[in-house]
Amino acid sequence: MTTNRLTIDLGTTNTKVTLWQNNEPILRKFKTPKVIKGKYTDFDLKALWSEITKTIEQFNAEDLKKVEQISIASFGESGILYDLDTKQFASECIAWFDERSQVIVDSISAKDKHKIYKITGLPVHSHYSACKIAWLLKYCKSFLHPRHKYLWLGVPDYLVYKFTGNFGTEYSLASRTLDLDLSTSNWSNEVKQIMNIENVTFPQIYKAGEKIGIVKGAFKNILAKNCIVSIAGHDHMVGSNSASLKENQLLDSTGTTEAMMCLVNYPDLSEKAEQESLTNGIYTDGSHYTRFTAMPSAGSTIEWFMNMLGLNEADLVALMSQAMKDYKNHKLLNTKVLIIPHFNGSGAPYKSTQSEGLIYGINRETSKEELVFGLFLGLTFEFAIAYESLFQDVALNKIKVIGPASKDPLWLQLKADLLRLNVESIDIDQAVSAGAYLLTNGQHNLDTKITIYNPTKDTDQINYLRKEYDQYKKIYQFLKKNKI
Known part of the structure; x- marks a missing residue:
């Protein structure tokens, strides 16, 4: 029996859901849901999950029954805090390009910025996850409890949780959090201390395309038995696979x-x-x-x-x-x-x-x-x-x-x-989706037209x-x- 793949490419403007059959894509897309409040922009993750659910259900039911893997590629940096005490999602999801956490960046000394760069290989910038987390903890005390423990889930990590109930992320996306120690390929407690986010943990890191969990819930009987869910990685890196x-x-x-x-x-x-x-x-x-x-x-x-x-x-x-x-x-x-x-x-x-x-x-x-x-x-x-x-x-x-x-x-x-x-x-149409598919399928390229300048x-x-x-x-x- 021919097996199919589903890829989800989370873009800033559009989200693309693609069903792959024998290297051929069937693409459906929708505007990535956002909530804009003045100069602030959040991604609406509840609406995102709802749209993804509706979009997947639009594919042919027999084709969906053959889907053995879902692979997710995404923009980096944005995410949501999950309260480990209440088992509830506890914050908004700040858009990666939103600048509200610049106030956090400005409060960090030059010495500490240098330390962070030596550990993570990233300059301290408002786009990165750790700055957004620090801002949420400092300015959203009305709904974040100071003594609770939280888990940070990037947007693709959130989708993995919704599909499987498991927590996990991927290395190229972990590299965009401002908390990954490049020397150990693990999370840095020293950076968390500098950023005052010590009550926040990050999920286990998996390789691109590696199984994080098996589909449960509403999709369990719609997709193939034991359909696995993986993260392909940061969108630009995933797109490079198609090239x-x-x-x-x-x-x-x-x-x-x-x-x-x-x-x-x-x-x-x-x-x-x-x-x-x-x-x-x-x-x-x-x-x-x-x-x-x-x-x-x-x-x-x-x-x-x-x-x-x-x-x-x-x-x-x-x-x-x-x-x-x-x-x-x-x-x-x-x-x-x-x-x-x-x-x-x-x-x-x-x-x-x-x-x-x-x-x-x-x-x-x-x-x-x-x-x-x-x-x-x-x-x-x-x-x-x-x-x-x-x-x-x-x-x-x-x-x-x-x-x-x-x-x-x-x-x-x-x-x-x-x-x-x-x-x-x-x-190549939808290079990121194609790259995510190639990662799951063990292939190195698709037939593409190349023009040389x-x-x-x-x-x-x-x-x-x-x-x-x-x-x-x-x-x-x-x-x-x-x-x-």
Whole structure:
């Protein structure tokens, strides 16, 4: 009998539930439920579970009967406190991008931040779980008891519990909590003490794809007998499986944010790495470490840009296509339009939630095409700055791109031309879901279309990009120096 798999990809914008049959996906998705209260955003986990339940039940009943494994991939950092005394969930689930715990970050001394980096390989930042936990314990005393013991469950851990009744997490997601000791691959009591979260424990850590439990409850008789549940890992890392990422290759994972990652044999805990906000973690294969950084300037910035100019997707594609042609025939090599895409703050090496965007070089003659070119030029320069700061000492020979940007020729060509590296576009629908499926199925790849963008040999294009990039770096350094 043919066996099927279910994958759940928890995204910031959308959640995708995919039924896999003989390598073929049947995808259903819904908006990831959120509760927005002024400047605060929570993920609504009750609504999330309800939507996942309804979505799974929409698949064919006979196909569901053959599902022998559920694998969950997810954004990191967000989670919920489970009261071990009352056996109840006890807090809201703060969205990973929510900045309310910045007050916790600001209260930690430089000495303690340095200690935490040496243990976890992460810079202390409001996005990470430990800061959210500390904020909840300090500011939500009306419903969190100071003498109770709590368990922190990341969002995928929560789903595992709902499916199986068991507690567990996975290494690449544990790496995003700000409490995983990279030297021992276990939880750090020292960090908990620094963060004042000593009454909070974390679940047992499992390898990606490893069985955490067996489906119980309402789904027990809907799925195959003894259907197992596992966690595939942090979404960007899981997506790299669909791109068959190897050492000496850089993953460019695009979506709401843009992530850069390579595989290494040891974490970089140097002073330079700490200063430039490099994040280290354990990869889904359990044998590599990840050198990783994420930039908030990607899909969310492009969406803002489209809304501002009243563009739909077809409009943007047409403008990008024309800009690509005009870039190649030198018509855009005199444009001065440049966009600093810090609309959600800046990424590494100057990682600041307070940094703001900038549009430079516009006048009454500026066209939409020039603005589009300036946007993707800025996104490319932002990428290049992070690459040069954090990855240039690794012998990388190509960039592999997954996610929506894999279909953006202008963006990919600009990266190839500026960084002088081949860029491979991995055209695979739902790369994270595919990566989660591959982890459960013991396969290394699916049939995918790969388009290669080679660096230009046109000296005019090279000189233009270098000149504009030099200008960009000067502006970037000014923002960094003045903390704006």
